[in-house]
Amino acid sequence: MAVDPLAWLSSATGVPYWALRAVAAPLLYPGLATFMAVALFIIWAERKITARVQMRVGPLYVSRRLGGALQLLADGVRIAFQEIIIPEGAEKWSFVLSPILAFTVVSLAFTVVPGGPGVYGFRSSLSLLVTYAIITLTPILVITMGWASNNKFSFIGAGREALVSITGEATLLASLLAAAMMYGSMDFVAIVGEQAASRVPGIAANPVAALLFFIAALLVTDRVPFDLVLGEQEIVQGPYTEYTGLLFALTMALDYAKLYVLMLVFTHLFLGGWAPFASPLLGSAAVFAKTVGLMLLAVFLRSVYGRMRLDQVASMFWSRLFPLALVAFVISALIHPIYTP
Amino acid sequence: MATTGGGEEEKGGGHRRRPGLVRAHLDAIAAAARRLAKPPMTMPLVEYGDARHPGYRGVILFDYDKCIGCSLCAQVCPSRAIKMYRVPGDKRLRPGYNIGRCIFCGLCVDICPTDALSESIVHDKVYSDVPSMDMDPVDWALWSREVKKEEESPEKPLLRARVDPERGLVYEPVGEAEG
Numbered sequence: 001m002a003v004d005p006l007a008w009l010s011s012a013t014g015v016p017y018w019a020l021r022a023v024a025a026p027l028l029y030p031g032l033a034t035f036m037a038v039a040l041f042i043i044w045a046e047r048k049i050t051a052r053v054q055m056r057v058g059p060l061y062v063s064r065r066l067g068g069a070l071q072l073l074a075d076g077v078r079i080a081f082q083e084i085i086i087p088e089g090a091e092k093w094s095f096v097l098s099p100i101l102a103f104t105v106v107s108l109a110f111t112v113v114p115g116g117p118g119v120y121g122f123r124s125s126l127s128l129l130v131t132y133a134i135i136t137l138t139p140i141l142v143i144t145m146g147w148a149s150n151n152k153f154s155f156i157g158a159g160r161e162a163l164v165s166i167t168g169e170a171t172l173l174a175s176l177l178a179a180a181m182m183y184g185s186m187d188f189v190a191i192v193g194e195q196a197a198s199r200v201p202g203i204a205a206n207p208v209a210a211l212l213f214f215i216a217a218l219l220v221t222d223r224v225p226f227d228l229v230l231g232e233q234e235i236v237q238g239p240y241t242e243y244t245g246l247l248f249a250l251t252m253a254l255d256y257a258k259l260y261v262l263m264l265v266f267t268h269l270f271l272g273g274w275a276p277f278a279s280p281l282l283g284s285a286a287v288f289a290k291t292v293g294l295m296l297l298a299v300f301l302r303s304v305y306g307r308m309r310l311d312q313v314a315s316m317f318w319s320r321l322f323p324l325a326l327v328a329f330v331i332s333a334l335i336h337p338i339y340t341p
Numbered sequence: 342m343a344t345t346g347g348g349e350e351e352k353g354g355g356h357r358r359r360p361g362l363v364r365a366h367l368d369a370i371a372a373a374a375r376r377l378a379k380p381p382m383t384m385p386l387v388e389y390g391d392a393r394h395p396g397y398r399g400v401i402l403f404d405y406d407k408c409i410g411c412s413l414c415a416q417v418c419p420s421r422a423i424k425m426y427r428v429p430g431d432k433r434l435r436p437g438y439n440i441g442r443c444i445f446c447g448l449c450v451d452i453c454p455t456d457a458l459s460e461s462i463v464h465d466k467v468y469s470d471v472p473s474m475d476m477d478p479v480d481w482a483l484w485s486r487e488v489k490k491e492e493e494s495p496e497k498p499l500l501r502a503r504v505d506p507e508r509g510l511v512y513e514p515v516g517e518a519e520g
Contacts, residue, residue: 053373055382055509304373 004280022111022121029284030115030264032107038292039256040072046299047071053303082245089150090242098148099243099250102141106257109134113264114188116284117274128186131265132176135220135258139165142229145251146239157238160310161229167317168219168226174325175212179269182206182332184340188265192273194339202270205335209328210270212321217262217298219313221255224302226313263294382510384500392499392515398445399464401438402489405482407457410434414449414458423449426477435478441471463488 006024010017025031044059048067051058059068086092111121112130124130139161146158179202183191195201203210219226229238237243240251267273267290274283308316360368384391393399401423410433415423422442425434436449436458450458466488468474476484500512 049377052379052381053376055376055379057381057383057385061387300373300377301370304369 025121026107026110031110035257035260038260039253042295042299043072044069045296049300050303079245079249084245084247087150087242091148094144094148098141098144099247102138103250103254105134105137106254109261113261116280116287117278118280119284123189125187127188128176128180135261136169142239149242151242153235153241154239156235157229161239164219164228167314168216171212171317171321171325172216172220175209175328178209178328178332182336182339188268192268195272196275198338200338201272206328206331208324208331212325212328213266221259223298225305225308227307228310259295259298263291266294267291384512389500390495390497392501393462397462398447399461400440401449402459402461402485403481404457407455408435409455413452417448417452420444428478437477438481439475441474461488461492463492
């Protein structure tokens with residue numbers, strides 16, 4: 001191990017290594033600090049890509065030389081100084097606390113999802129399930145937001161969130177379990193180890209599970225073909241309609257954080273994680289690059305598809321994709337020997 | 342299920358077959374990706390102005406010295422944007438102009454016997470309040486001089502849009518293209 005700042009810090013201060021790691025992973029990498037940088041880049045890229053596909057230029061005049069890359073910082077400053085308005089009929093405490101709590105819950109996922117070889121907060125034999133549990137906690141808080149806002153658009157959005165989360169999470173869980181069955185493990189480190197040992201990335205072994213995971217991730221994070229919860233033209237901003245200022249920024253960051261976590265999970269499950277590399281630095285860079293690439297693909301799809309209707313989404317997921325998950329299980333059962341010789 | 346549908350297109354057939362599910366999605370994604378490689382078609386209006394056709398119907402300009410006070414313009418104006426005003430120290434009535442009512446039809450310019458009224462190529466003017474859009478004859482004449490100056494020497498270089506069969510909308514600088 002060439003340079004490990006945490007080990008050095010641990011020996012210098014006497015704080016145990018695992019404690020430092022448990023703090024550094026959710027706060028620095030792959031946690032909040034990295035997420036902020038990724039979110040700044042991804043939202044800019046989303047606007048730029050959508051603009052180019054629609055023959056426009058996109059953000060440009062804030063920092064011209066960088067192609068408007070600092071636009072989001074400018075927006076962030078504006079949002080930071082905006083007054084946080086709590087509507088008269090809203091339930092004050094649940095209105096204020098639920099976005100904060102939702103974002104906190106999502107950022108807890110960074111403790112168990114590794115960002116590279118040896119770069120994680122905790123290693124658990126069930127880390128895949130823990131991540132899934134954390135991600136699927138947020139819809140309850142989103143429904144709380146919609147209910148507390150006391151606004152008809154928020155009510156409708158919360159109702160949609162309830163339906164969409166149940167629909168998406170069933171498929172998400174099925175594809176996750178299919179992958180876990182294939183590797184015979186629910187530990188990210190072991191899963192990546194299996195892929196590195198056999199030199200077959202999961203997406204090649206079980207493309208059906210990978211596709212299902214990606215589509216379900218798009219639904220769970222309100223990406224465009226399934227952005228029913230936000231549904232800008234129909235219900236303004238869904239459950240987030242009444243939010244202003246930093247609380248609105250949190251609600252917006254919530255979906256991007258979920259996307260980031262799920263794409264990290266996708267990288268580990270199906271793209272071999274840090275597979276070609278074994279050193280912490282290069283491995284982390286590989287994971288980061290793969291994750292950002294997947295997020296770029298997810299935001300690119302925004303310019304390809306239109307929004308599906310609620311009943312179309314429900315029937316597509318329950319009557320087509322969920323049965324397809326059973327096919328993924330069959331493939332996993334057949335392909336299982338290549339990972340556990 | 343998702344892998345059904347080969348999607349081969351029948352050539353010369355009576356109707357086009359619907360492509361298969363996978364093929365349709367790949368086509369849509371490829372179309373967007375192709376679009377991504379092409380340059381944008383919008384015009385950078387912060388740096389450049391929009392060159393207008395010479396026959397463009399913009400705001401009406403008024404030359405006080407040519408006016409004979411016949412009030413034909415006020416009679417013909419369909420939206421009553423032009424009304425006749427009494428100007429202190431002047432025996433005749435002179436036209437005043439409410440730009441908020443004007444529909445830029447140009448009938449007043451056509452009917453003016455002495456060409457005191459003329460059309461400009463300017464129409465994108467901004468006013469701070471509604472009363473300042475209603476000008477009396479003297480204000481109108483003075484304002485017309487300013488607009489004329491602005492028309493002759495635009496503050497930004499001008500671009501003109503042209504439809505190119507291959508590249509789509511193309512913007513060309515006006516001065517160089519016409520020599």
